Amino acid sequence: MLxxxxxxxxxxxxxxRDYAERTWxxxxxxxxxxxxxxxLRDGNQSLIEPMSVERKLRFFEQLIxxxxxxIEVGFPSASQTDFDFVRKLVDEKRIPDxxxxxxxxxxxxxxxxxxxxxxxxxxxxxxxxxxxxxxxFRKIVFNMSKDEVRDLAVGGTRMVKxxxxxxxxxxxxxxxxxxxxxxxxxxxxxxxxxxxxEAWGPTPQSKIIFNLPATIEATTPNLYADQIEWxxxxxxxxxxxxxxxxxxxxxxxxxxxxEFAVMAGADRVEGCLFGNGERTGNVDLVTLALNLYTQGIxxxxxxxxxxxxxxxxxxxxxxxxxxxxxxxxxxxxxxFSGSHQDAIKKxxxxxxxxxxWEVPYLPxxxxxxxxxxxxxxxxxxxxxxxxVSYLLEQEHGxxxxxxxxxxxxxxxxxxxxxxxxxxxxxxxxxxFSTEYLELAAPWKLVRHRITGTPEAKSGEQFSIEVxxxxxxxxxxxxxxxxxxxxxFVDALDLDVRIMDYHEHAIGTGTETKxxxxxxxxxxxxxxxxxxxxxxxxxxxxxxxxxxxxxxxxVAHSAQxxxxxxx
Numbered sequence: 001m002l003x004x005x006x007x008x009x010x011x012x013x014x015x016x017r018d019y020a021e022r023t024w025x026x027x028x029x030x031x032x033x034x035x036x037x038x039x040l041r042d043g044n045q046s047l048i049e050p051m052s053v054e055r056k057l058r059f060f061e062q063l064i065x066x067x068x069x070x071i072e073v074g075f076p077s078a079s080q081t082d083f084d085f086v087r088k089l090v091d092e093k094r095i096p097d098x099x100x101x102x103x104x105x106x107x108x109x110x111x112x113x114x115x116x117x118x119x120x121x122x123x124x125x126x127x128x129x130x131x132x133x134x135x136x137f138r139k140i141v142f143n144m145s146k147d148e149v150r151d152l153a154v155g156g157t158r159m160v161k162x163x164x165x166x167x168x169x170x171x172x173x174x175x176x177x178x179x180x181x182x183x184x185x186x187x188x189x190x191x192x193x194x195x196x197x198e199a200w201g202p203t204p205q206s207k208i209i210f211n212l213p214a215t216i217e218a219t220t221p222n223l224y225a226d227q228i229e230w231x232x233x234x235x236x237x238x239x240x241x242x243x244x245x246x247x248x249x250x251x252x253x254x255x256x257x258x259e260f261a262v263m264a265g266a267d268r269v270e271g272c273l274f275g276n277g278e279r280t281g282n283v284d285l286v287t288l289a290l291n292l293y294t295q296g297i298x299x300x301x302x303x304x305x306x307x308x309x310x311x312x313x314x315x316x317x318x319x320x321x322x323x324x325x326x327x328x329x330x331x332x333x334x335x336f337s338g339s340h341q342d343a344i345k346k347x348x349x350x351x352x353x354x355x356x357w358e359v360p361y362l363p364x365x366x367x368x369x370x371x372x373x374x375x376x377x378x379x380x381x382x383x384x385x386x387x388v389s390y391l392l393e394q395e396h397g398x399x400x401x402x403x404x405x406x407x408x409x410x411x412x413x414x415x416x417x418x419x420x421x422x423x424x425x426x427x428x429x430x431x432f433s434t435e436y437l438e439l440a441a442p443w444k445l446v447r448h449r450i451t452g453t454p455e456a457k458s459g460e461q462f463s464i465e466v467x468x469x470x471x472x473x474x475x476x477x478x479x480x481x482x483x484x485x486x487x488f489v490d491a492l493d494l495d496v497r498i499m500d501y502h503e504h505a506i507g508t509g510t511e512t513k514x515x516x517x518x519x520x521x522x523x524x525x526x527x528x529x530x531x532x533x534x535x536x537x538x539x540x541x542x543x544x545x546x547x548x549x550x551x552x553x554v555a556h557s558a559q560x561x562x563x564x565x566x
Contacts, residue, residue, distance in 0.1 A: 012218040014186060019226045021233070024264035032292055032299045034242065034268035035285060036070040037063050039313075041104055042282055043272040045075070047317055055316040056085055057094075062312045063273075064099060067301045072102035072128065072270070076118035077111035086118040100124040102175065107131050107156030113163050120167040126175050126209065127164060129156045133192055134180035134215075150192045153178070157199040174200050175209035177246070182214040186230050194236050202240040210235070211270060213246035214257055217280075221253045225260035232265030244268035247283040249275060254283040259291070273313050274321050274328065290327045294363045303327075306369040307527065311499060323402065330402045333366045370526070388412055391425045392432060397506040401517050404529045411435050436531035439550045443492075444469040445542055450484055462487040466542075484538050488545060496549065497521045503537060516540040520548035528552055 002008055039059060044051050051059065063071050073089060074082035086103060089095050101122055105115040107129055119125040131152050138144050144152070157176065164172040176196045178189045193210050202208035212231060214224055224247070232243055245261040245268070247254040258269050271277075275284030286309070289299035303309060310321050310328045323331040335344055340361055347359030357365055366372050389405045392398040400408065411431055446467040464487040466477045479491025489496050500519035505512050514537040521527045530548025534540035 012183065012223070014219070014223050014227050015230075019230065022226055022229060022264075024225050024229050024260065025222075027263040029259065029262055029292065029295070029297065032289070032297060032301075033262050033266065034070065034244075035068055035289070035299075035301060036072060036102065036244070036268060036270040037068045037272065037285065038072040038102075038246075038270050038282065039063065039272045039276065041072040041074055041102075042270075042278065043276040043317070046276060046278040046281075047319070049318060050081075051316055053081075053085055053088070057088075058312060059316040060089070060094070062309065062316075064096060066303065066309065069098060070100050070102060070126070070268075072104065074118070075104045077105050077114040083114065083118050090119065090121045095122055097123045100126055100173070102126040102128050104128045104130070105156075105160075107152045107159075109159050112156065112159045116160070116163040116167065120170055122170050124171045124173075126173045127160045128175040128177065128209075128211070129153075129160055130177035130179045130211075131156065132179040132215075133189055134183040135185070136183065137180055146188055146191075150195055153192050154195050154199045157196045161200060173206070173209065174202075175211055175244070176200075177211040177213055179213060180215040181212040182216055182224060182227070183218050186227055190231060190234055193231070197235070197237055197241070202237065204239045207240050207242045209242045209244050209268065211244040211246050211268075212266075213270075214248050214254070215246075217248050217250035217254060217257065220251075221257035221260045224257045225264040228261045228266055229264035242267050244270060246270040248277065249280040249283065252280070254281070255287050255291070258283045258288055273309065274325065276313075276317055276319065284326075286328055287326045290364065290369075293368075304368065304370055306371060308370075308499075327364065327369060330406070333362065333371055334406060335361065372526075388428055391428050395425050396429050398432070398515060399504050401500070401502045401519075401529075403500070403519065404517055404531075407529055408432060408435065432531075436529070436547050436551070437533060439547060439554065441550060442471045442553055443546045443550055445539070445546055446474070448488070448539070448542065450487070450538070464488055464491055466491045468546075485541055485545070488542050492545075492549070494549065495523045496545070498545075499527050501541075503541070506533065514540040516544040518544040518548055520545065520552070522549060522552040525552060525556075528555075 040056055060071065060073065074086050076083040076086045086101070089101065095101055101119060103115050103119045103125065105111050105127060112129070115127060131149065132141065133149055138146070138149055153176065157174070160174055176193070178184060178192050181189055189212070197208055200208050212228060228245060232238070235241055243266050245258060245266045247257040247261070254275070258271070262269065269283065269285070269288065271283035271285040271288070272281070273286050275281040286303065289301045290303060292299045306328050314320055321328055323329045326332065343360040344362060347362070351357070351359055388409065389400055392400060412428065415427070415431060446469060448467070449465045451463045461480045461482060462484055464479050464484065466479070466488065468475050468477060477491040479487045479489070481487035481490050485498065489498065497520065498518060499521055502517040504515055506515050507513060513533055513535050516532045516537070518530050518541065519527050520530060528548055528551055530544040530546065530551060532540040532543025532547060534543060
């Protein structure tokens with residue numbers, strides 16, 4: 001690093017003068033913005049391996065389930081894959097009538113025509129055109145004058161208007177982004193937007209969208225808010241405009257920038273679930289939405305099963321969500337500090353149903369997100385004792401997934417609360433065996449037979465014959481599926497979904513065994529783990545599924561018994 005960075009870097013200044021007209025710092029957010037997910041476009045293009053069609057469809061359906069009404073689905077002129085995906089959504093009628101898809105294009109007629117063709121036939125669609133306006137891009141990237149940049153935006157707008165008019169079966173809207181707005185002279189950005197507005201001809205009933213992206217987060221979020229407020233106050237036909245923002249996270253303050261921008265007059269926010277995007281990411285829509293929720297404002301998006309959302313995004317993006325991610329991380333409701341655990345425990349003890357939330361350290365009730373407060377037992381290294389997961393791994397070869405550690409800690413906590421004594425290594429392993437490995441009712445695996453191999457031709461299914469004991473009676477079941485596990489679940493004929501799966505070897509050589517950990521959801525109940533250990537990996541996975549099903553059945557019976565005594 002340079003000893004004098006000012007020789008190389010200069011602070012960004014948005015205005016030639018001090019912006020003294022600001023009023024946004026005294027404003028409060030009282031209702032949610034319009035949300036636009038760009039996970040399938042901006043988010044997808046940032047991935048090491050872009051999503052397959054199957055992953056895109058799964059992500060699209062998840063976004064609809066959450067409640068997004070505007071979804072940017074691709075850059076159809078950039079690749080055949082994106083074009084085909086957009087057509088698949090339209091032709092197979094996968095888009096609900098109240099959902100608007102957005103397709104992105106550059107300002108070139110052949111690209112605009114291709115983009116419109118991709119979305120034609122959708123019930124509602126937005127064509128999103130952009131061109132870079134910032135000085136560095138005008139000079140270095142495109143070698144264009146201000147007039148040429150403005151003419152490119154206006155010309156593209158007219159071409160979009162022409163080509164969308166050829167497809168009246170679709171209700172078209174228009175979005176324009178002066179790309180790299182964050183480092184563009186505000187006066188020039190205003191000039192371009194006003195010219196585009198005049199060319200498009202919006203009305204209060206059919207508004208144009210002006211998206212003002214912090215393509216490069218160049219300064220503190222309060223200065224970005226100044227820029228947004230200035231545009232909000234100076235744009236012509238403001239009543240015919242939806243003012244949108246698209247903050248990136250180069251400085252790590254995209255969430256604050258988005259919140260300040262809404263306070264400054266923005267109507268709409270573009271971003272990605274968990275903040276995926278080019279370079280350091282787009283603004284994190286989950287954090288933004290749940291920040292509103294903690295202030296008593298419903299965001300209009302449903303994150304009541306945050307674990308399902310996170311798993312879907314991790315699968316589709318093939319990127320992990322950080323365990324300390326606000327609201328959604330595996331460890332976000334986990335306290336390792338004894339003082340934190342004590343304060344939270346006391347808060348829960350005093351918290352009454354249907355009252356204002358007031359639990360120390362927790363700004364939101366985990367139950368509202370389908371989560372619970374769990375603390376993985378951790379022992380200070382100076383105490384001479386190892387943590388639970390450390391003991392199971394080091395002495396018994398069991399490498400528990402993080403969420404299983406959290407779940408198992410409840411059982412450890414019950415024992416330590418009841419005895420007040422140290423839970424030894426042997427006691428930890430015994431309790432783990434009792435909780436996960438020795439529960440053989442109501443279901444017990446006797447034997448199974450599988451036909452179909454992993455080398456089978458595409459589309460060829462596995463078949464399975466299973467002999468089980470159910471509450472002492474022998475049952476012979478059959479099932480089919482794309483793999484051994486799905487065939488086994490099909491044979492059970494229970495409302496069971498596999499949410500997560502982990503496996504590893506225990507030991508080496510002829511003594512090697514397989515350990516399988518399966519996270520399962522039975523019906524609408526919370527997820528729970530099952531564990532299986534066997535010399536055969538497939539058998540271990542079946543045992544793990546039955547372990548989870550049996551644990552659910554025992555817990556359900558206990559709840560019914562408790563309810564009967566009340």
